[in-house]
Amino acid sequence: MAGIYVHVPFCTQRCTYCDFYFTTTRHNFGAFVQALEAEIEVYGQEFGGKEPIETLYFGGGTPSLLPLDELARIMAAVECHFDTSAICEVTLEMNPEEAKPPYLRGLRDLGITRLSLGVQSFFDEDLRFMNRAHDAAQAEAAVEAVGRVFETFSVDLIFGLPDQPFEYWGANLEKAIRLGAPHFSTYSLTVEERTPLAKQVSRGLVEPAGDEAMRELFLFTMEYLTDRGYDHYEVCSFAKEGQRSLHNQAYWRHRNYLGFGPSAHSFWKTTHSVAHRWSNVRNVNRYNALLQQHELPLDEREALKPDMLADEYLLLGLRLMQEGLDLNRLETDYGVDLLTEKRTALADLERNGLLTLRNNRVLLTREGAVVADAVALKLAE
Numbered sequence: 396m397a398g399i400y401v402h403v404p405f406c407t408q409r410c411t412y413c414d415f416y417f418t419t420t421r422h423n424f425g426a427f428v429q430a431l432e433a434e435i436e437v438y439g440q441e442f443g444g445k446e447p448i449e450t451l452y453f454g455g456g457t458p459s460l461l462p463l464d465e466l467a468r469i470m471a472a473v474e475c476h477f478d479t480s481a482i483c484e485v486t487l488e489m490n491p492e493e494a495k496p497p498y499l500r501g502l503r504d505l506g507i508t509r510l511s512l513g514v515q516s517f518f519d520e521d522l523r524f525m526n527r528a529h530d531a532a533q534a535e536a537a538v539e540a541v542g543r544v545f546e547t548f549s550v551d552l553i554f555g556l557p558d559q560p561f562e563y564w565g566a567n568l569e570k571a572i573r574l575g576a577p578h579f580s581t582y583s584l585t586v587e588e589r590t591p592l593a594k595q596v597s598r599g600l601v602e603p604a605g606d607e608a609m610r611e612l613f614l615f616t617m618e619y620l621t622d623r624g625y626d627h628y629e630v631c632s633f634a635k636e637g638q639r640s641l642h643n644q645a646y647w648r649h650r651n652y653l654g655f656g657p658s659a660h661s662f663w664k665t666t667h668s669v670a671h672r673w674s675n676v677r678n679v680n681r682y683n684a685l686l687q688q689h690e691l692p693l694d695e696r697e698a699l700k701p702d703m704l705a706d707e708y709l710l711l712g713l714r715l716m717q718e719g720l721d722l723n724r725l726e727t728d729y730g731v732d733l734l735t736e737k738r739t740a741l742a743d744l745e746r747n748g749l750l751t752l753r754n755n756r757v758l759l760t761r762e763g764a765v766v767a768d769a770v771a772l773k774l775a776e
């Protein structure tokens with residue numbers, strides 16, 4: 396079973412922290428969808444018969460800017476060129492300002508089964524700081540509106556804003572729970588290169604929250620949400636029963652996926668030792684033009700060597716807080732005997748309270764989740 400990701404590269408304005416590819420100036424939906432249909436057809440010829448599609452995910456950018464008829468065209472193209480008979484989840488990322496009841500009902504009628512709602516905060520000053528296009532009242536109204544139409548949805552929130560009082564974060568979680576959020580994706584504010592936030596930081600206008608503040612916020616999040624019945628199933632993800640993101644779980648389980656649209660990434664493993672990763676150009680005009688000329692909009696493509704594949708599986712598998720990293724699979728599929736090869740590193744990390752070993756699996760502790768990437772790098776290096 397494989398997944399499909401569709402990158403919709405349009406936004407109304409630029410959030411200061413964002414380093415995804417998007418454009419705020421040209422919203423030529425028709426030309427973009429036509430190019431997307433062509434790309435889906437080409438890859439369908441190569442991959443359509445290989446594995447059925449289990450999940451479809453519209454990310455961005457802001458896919459909720461797409462009119463319903465354009466979304467319908469994309470979904471029809473996927474259905475036409477891939478085996479979608481076993482599809483069980485179709486997610487769309489939505490910004491609160493687009494969560495209007497007729498649009499929400501239209502999405503549901505099209506076959507969208509899950510929304511990921513980019514709330515980020517319920518405080519106007521936070522939203523202004525991040526240059527989000529919505530305000531706090533719209534955020535609250537959106538969660539309510541989405542909950543009236545969709546049973547399965549996520550509320551995305553960001554913590555660790557500079558000068559944000561600690562209480563604001565607790566209040567954000569509390570409000571989302573009160574509004575009925577069945578799933579949370581919680582992210583710390585990171586300063587990515589070439590973003591407006593990075594410029595603010597380099598000019599001394601903004602001082603990012605420190606590591607210790609971030610650690611406390613994250614530990615608080617894990618305790619607060621698990622105490623209220625949310626299953627901490629991935630480092631940044633918390634879900635009530637039956638609400639986990641199947642699409643994202645497939646990434647972390649190292650399953651195959653195809654990415655369509657500008658800047659989208661794909662990963663396809665043919666055997667345990669033969670796999671490729673590739674990405675598309677990060678420019679919608681170039682993307683459209685290449686597909687019009689019947690060329691693939693490729694930016695980079697690489698064959699993954701067995702040791703790269705093993706490291707990738709390790710980095711991803713460790714993120715699964717309940718399942719952990721499966722050492723049997725790491726050895727049988729990727730030829731790495733971690734218990735032998737990394738005995739000292741594993742013992743050090745366990746002694747420092749960052750992971751536990753159970754049933755031949757490596758599981759991050761909460762302290763380990765705070766520094767998940769560093770733990771993974773120590774085991775992969």
Ligand code: SF4
Nearest residue numbers: 406409410413455456
């Ligand atoms: S809406 Fe999303 S994709 Fe667009 S700029 Fe903001 S964070 Fe980035």
